[in-house]
Amino acid sequence: DxxxxxxxxxxFRKEGQNVTLSCEQNLNHDAMYWYRQDPGQGLRLIYYSQxxxxxxxxxxxxxxxxxxxxxxxxxxxxxxxxxxxxxxxxCASSQGGAGEKLFFGSGTQLSVL
Amino acid sequence: AQSVTQPDIHITVSExxxxxxxxxxxxxATPYLFWYVQSPGQGLQLxxxxxxxxxLVQGIKGFEAEFKRSQSSxxxxxxxxxxxxxxxYFCAAYLQAGTALIFGKGTTLSVSS
Numbered sequence: 001d002x003x004x005x006x007x008x009x010x011x012f013r014k015e016g017q018n019v020t021l022s023c024e025q026n027l028n029h030d031a032m033y034w035y036r037q038d039p040g041q042g043l044r045l046i047y048y049s050q051x052x053x054x055x056x057x058x059x060x061x062x063x064x065x066x067x068x069x070x071x072x073x074x075x076x077x078x079x080x081x082x083x084x085x086x087x088x089x090x091c092a093s094s095q096g097g098a099g100e101k102l103f104f105g106s107g108t109q110l111s112v113l
Numbered sequence: 114a115q116s117v118t119q120p121d122i123h124i125t126v127s128e129x130x131x132x133x134x135x136x137x138x139x140x141x142a143t144p145y146l147f148w149y150v151q152s153p154g155q156g157l158q159l160x161x162x163x164x165x166x167x168x169l170v171q172g173i174k175g176f177e178a179e180f181k182r183s184q185s186s187x188x189x190x191x192x193x194x195x196x197x198x199x200x201x202y203f204c205a206a207y208l209q210a211g212t213a214l215i216f217g218k219g220t221t222l223s224v225s226s
Contacts, residue, residue, distance in 0.1 A: 104156030
């Protein structure tokens with residue numbers, strides 16, 4: 001079945017530690033996105049990539065980094081510079097054209113120990 | 114600033130009653146508009162979308178939405194709510210070409226018996 005796979009479902013980070021959230025899609029989509037969800041804040045865009053080896057910052061990119069070396073993969077690293085990383089992280093993909101529907105993964109809940 | 118606004122944080126509706134969730138956007142041109150639904154701890158599912166043409170669009174699960182250019186609104190409606198409709202609902206829009214989807218902060222729907 002085609003879809004988006006996020007792993008792990010739950011992740012814990014220690015102080016000063018970098019952690020990487022995985023996002024893989026087998027939909028052959030060009031565009032991929034990372035959103036952060038906090039209660040009452042909706043979804044806020046962290047980074048997005050419309051093509052391999054290229055990505056753009058979203059509204060809240062500080063403290064995060066991404067790579068897009070393969071079409072099907074768009075990992076997100078939460079660095080130690082992100083002082084408030086506890087949130088629900090959602091990865092999505094789309095065909096990439098304006099107005100294309102986003103397909104979402106089931107999310108990763110990141111918590112700080 | 115370009116934005117998507119959902120004025121209602123939380124709405125409670127009796128089962129069988131009608132529902133309307135409000136959404137307004139701030140942008141000069143007509144954006145591509147979407148409504149998504151999210152169950153707890155899950156990703157988002159597309160309910161419906163508006164690109165152009167007929168301003169009343171039909172979606173899944175009996176939902177519909179009406180685009181009103183004069184009011185910059187895209188309200189979601191359902192004639193008769195079921196208990197299984199309890200979830201969080203997000204309005205979203207592509208406000209500029211080449212950018213990613215922008216989400217409102219969401220409206221939590223509770224259904225009372």
